[in-house]
């Protein structure tokens with residue numbers, strides 16, 4: 001498991017576009033692979049199902 005900790009955030013988010021619920025950690029590892037911001041404090045997550053990118057707070 002990745003050691004990345006998101007301070008004060010729950011790890012599960014729901015895609016506003018397709019309704020798919022997924023783990024931010026999972027999204028970072030897969031949908032965001034190749035993005036240099038992904039391992040930093042990026043406020044966006046990308047839905048692994050439909051590819052929609054949205055802000056998480």
Ligand SMILES: [Zn+2]
Pocket residue numbers: 015016017018019020047048049050051052
């Ligand atoms: Zn989606």
